[in-house]
Amino acid sequence: MAEKSKEQYYLPPPKLGKWEGFSKFVWDSDSSQFLGRTGASWAKIFIFYIIFYAALSGFFAAMLAVFYQTLNTKSPKWRLDESIIGTNPGLGFRPMPPESNVESTLIWYKGNDENNHKYWTEEIDRFLEEYKKPGLAPNVGQNKVICDYNNPPADGKVCDVPIKDWRPCTTEDGYNYKKAAPCIFLKLNKIFDWMPEFYNDSSSLPNNMPEDLKNHIENNKKPAELNTVWVSCEGENPADIEHVGPIQYIPRRGFPGYYYPFRNYEGYLSPILAVFFERPKTGVLINIECKAWAKNIHHDRQERRGSVHFELMID
Template identity: 90%
Template sequence: MSEKKEQYYLPPPKLGKWEGFRKFLWDSDSSQFLGRTGASWAKIFIFYIIFYAALSGFFAAMLAVFYQTLNTKTPKWKLEESIIGTNPGLGFRPMPPESNVESTLIWYKGNDDNNYKYWAEEIDRFLEEYKKAGQTPGVGQNKVICDFNNPPAEGKVCDVPIKDWSPCISENGYNYKKSAPCIFLKLNKIFDWMPQFYNESSSLPDNMPEDLKNHIRDSNKPNELNTVWVSCEGENPADIEHVGPIQYIPRRGFPGYYFPFKNYEGYLSPILAIFFERPKTGVLINIECKAWAKNIKHDRADRRGSVHFELMID
């Protein structure tokens, strides 16, 4: 008597590639779509909804805790404790095109309107914040008109009037068409930094330009000596010879009533215009401008407390 053999598993029929793919997409025998039944897909879908909801909630909670430690108006690390430090730098405008982002050369043809137009438009863009309507004191802004006898009150900021800076005005094309251009300077902002002014003749440093020393000594308004002074000159003897006379508009520095920077709403960095009256044309002129205060250190290699640019007018 032969034993009856039981077969517990029958191998699936061999299917071709296309038939196997169709069966994977939808198996009518087991009602499976992509290898899972409807109930299986529902369970995994609900699992991932709960999982990602919990993950998002955890991330949002951690982000909320993190923002509780931040102050949008005041940095956590200031002055010596910050990466920026306590030594502000100078910036200049207009800047060369983005295609020459590493360049500091201002080069144009004074007799070509289209050529110098770029530089004038760059200054217009830079001064846009200073020209915006509605920023005039007395029209609901927290800006006030300041002078050395009337510094801003707590929470107020000083206006930076630029309308009467002729010839360094937009209507005049900032004098570029006359081959006597205006370059604008600004002091970089450092929160809570207060300059230590050179307001005594005996404290003037040896390396300060003589014309600036004389300007400070000849001042008959002691309170106006509370200024971060600015000097611009050619870097080398040939540059000094070619740069020609320079005017500082509206004054030779940044008034002390703009400091310290407290990040109050509407604050604008003080600026001034450097007017080159008769620079020599056809030659490259290296120019270095420095800001002067007792707590501003100068380092030409790192451009600390100073800025360098080149001027060339064809």
């Protein structure tokens, strides 16, 4: 009987109510535990995670520092044929349709409704802002010079893109939208270190070049000005050719060669030109294709290489 009196039996903990159980979990005065852990246990947990995240942050910072050592902020590591962009620039146009219709390339407005064509003129204003006020950004303008075909920029300098006297393609004239004879601006995409190979010899002109552009090149009496990336715009189909009417290129028929190559010098602005549609037929949809011409620009309508398509409709 003495042996049996020494036996101890396990007693289950007393049943507690929900509130009492929660209170005991938050702070157990019997074992000095807070949220199920003692002070020493919490201290070990905090020290472990401090060391763990400090080591993780240090490793990430070290890898980031190594990564930045491989980058050059002024020039890309992979250029021209070695890069994904390649050596065939695309051609872009402005104004673009609203973002709500991002896949559209239709410029559609009512010539006699100022509120209707206001969007398009404001879109051009936004596009030309950096060309009108190049001094807004820090240091921009300090290395900008006035260039021409006989005075290309020195190394490290960039050419200005003057757009003040491009009438009627100016903001003061509303880019001529109110007269149902709009101006569309074209811009060749930048590719680092790309240099165009000019069509500056009449004997080398391709067969598919428009005849009016061929005549323009052949009749040019200033050899230096032949170093140009030429531009042509025309209707895509016979009906479009009939409806598009006469076209002017302002200030010239292409992008001057002295703007190339692009080397990311501070203050650089891509050359642009305005295509002035003098008398497009109203009330019909006109499909227009513009192409940039150089020996190393290849045209691909599907991939939009070297050319751009848009539609024009004026009510």
